[in-house]
Amino acid sequence: MTSLKQSVRRFDLYAPPQIVSLREVADGVGAERPVSAREVLRRLDAVPSEVRLAEPVTTGTALGGRAEMVLRSNGTYTSTGHMRATGFPSFAFVVQPTVEGGGGRFRALAVHQGRVFGTDTPGDRQRNWSEDGRNEAVRQNWLTFARDARLTVRKEWEVSGVLGTLGDIATAVAQFVGAAAVTGSGGMAAALVIGSRLGEAAHEPWPFPGLPAGVTIASGVLLVFGPAAIVPALAAGVAVEALVDHRPLSTEEEAFAVKVFGPTLPPREQIILTNISGLDDRAFVVPGAGGSYLVNLGDHFDDPMAPRGKYRQRGQMLIHELTHVWQAKRWPATTYFCQGVTESTYEPGGDPGRPWSAYGIEQQATIVDRWYAADPGFLTGEFQKPHPNFSLKAAHPYDHYIHLHIRAGMT
Ligand SMILES: [Zn+2]
Structure with a gap:
């Protein structure tokens, strides 16, 4: 035993x-x-350490295929499958294999779209997809997720249609995901994992004016798009366009951040603070469209520097979230929810001899925010100068992580 x-x-x-x-x-x-x-x-x-599921994709027309999804307890996934035109007409299609687990509380989905050609048009009859990826939320929610996993496949197609422009694709995908994000009971599920076409889309200008790049509303759900995930979220208050507030990091906040991170963060204009909050009121960071990084602070948006909760020092919470931006710049295929399954997800432990890479994303962010907050005297004095002399800061067991990794931009 x-x-x-x-x-x-x-x-x-x-x-x-x-x-x-x-x-x-x-x-x-x-x-x-x-x-x-x-x-x-x-x-x-x-509880299995791998879930492997497959479903045929039928349409009742001369178009069909198959979808397979494999998810693993370490957060990696593989989505494979194909669609094929079997007769005269050509088709444009969107297929969304979705693995649902934990009584529908958690959904991981992929989106694949393309065209297949029948005998009416020269071109490939079949389109295959195979996509590997990794999603931190799959790993974190594995026990819930794997308990009763099942695969469903949503699909939409049109004869000879062209899913050409980003607006079309983003809208189609958003509608799919928006619907998928609302569970039967009216609550929301975390919908994560996404197809490669959207990853490409993320490098193009965002087609929805009035919302920050990477954010849209579909089927009544506010969605945050990233290269690796679409996250259903809530604006502080109600999820409507008018209530989504956002702005780039200010020059003052940038000057503050540089003191800790040096030149290793993305440009200020690409770091977008929003009042969106994730499920269970979590702050989260996700790489958005057009090279942006969305720092979703919920009702902390109004004053991101204010001390609150376990972030006792002014600016400590912002340092924590900006550490996720630092990480996201280096590992874009992850969504950074600021609330692990348990507090131990955050606790870096007391062994400063461990390599930086041995820490989880929340442990790394905690290391940086605690290092920042560790010497209150330094913070209220020397740190306030434009170029603080860090040799005046009390020595800290995490110093080497900041100097050799964070400021050096080295993972
Ligand atoms: Zn965090």
């Missing part, structure tokens, strides 16, 4: 150096407390 520790370590979700409590794991596998260790172990062993 395996030990609970061994079973837990099977999932990246609980990768060392995390200290994992039985209570956390019990919650993760949906066990009602009080529960025995044996029962938790039994449930945990029943």
Whole structure:
């Protein structure tokens, strides 16, 4: 019989150096407390480390295909499949394989679109897709996700249509995802993972005026588009266009950020603060369209420098979120939700000898925000100068991470 520790370590979700409590794991596998260790172990062993699902795609016309989705507990996924014109007419299509788990609370989806040609037009009869990727949210939500995973395929097609322009594609995809994001019970699911065409689209100008690049509304849901994910979100208040507030990082905030990050962040105009908040009121950072980085602060948008909660020093929360921008510039295929499954997702632990790359994204952000906040005297004095002398800051166990990684732009 395996030990609970061994079973837990099977999932990246609980990768060392995390200290994992039985209570956390019990919650993760949906066990009602009080529960025995044996029962938790039994449930945990029943969770697969890979979900592999396939479905035929039928349309009732001379167009058909197949979709397969593989998702793994380490957050990687593979979406493969094809569509084929089997007769006279040619088609344009959008196919959205969606894996749903945790009683529909979590959905991972891919979107593939293209054209296939029948005998009426010269061209390829079949279009194949195969896409590998990684999504942090898949890893973080794995236990919920894998419990009862099933694949559904939504599809839309038109005879000889051309899904040509970004506006068409973004609108079609947004409508698909908007509908997928609303669960049957009226709540919202996290919809993550996205097809490659949208990744290309993310480098073109955003076609929806009035909203920041990468944000749109479809089927009544506010959506944040990135190269690797579409995230249903909420504006502070109600999710309507008029209430989405956004602005680039100000010159003052940039000057502040440079003191910590040096020249390693994207240009100020590309860092867009918004009042959008994620599910459960989470702040989150996601690479947006056109090379932007959306820093979604919810109701903290009005004063991003204000101390709040565990971010006791002025500016500490902004430093935390900007660390996610620093990461997103280097690993764009991730969405950075600022609330892990558990607090231990954030806790970097007390071993400054560990390599920077051994830390999770929240641990890295916590290292930077704590390092920043560690010497209040320095913060209120020397740090206020345009070019603070950091040799006057009290020595800190995380100093080398800041100097050798953050400011050097080295992952
Ligand atoms: Zn964070």
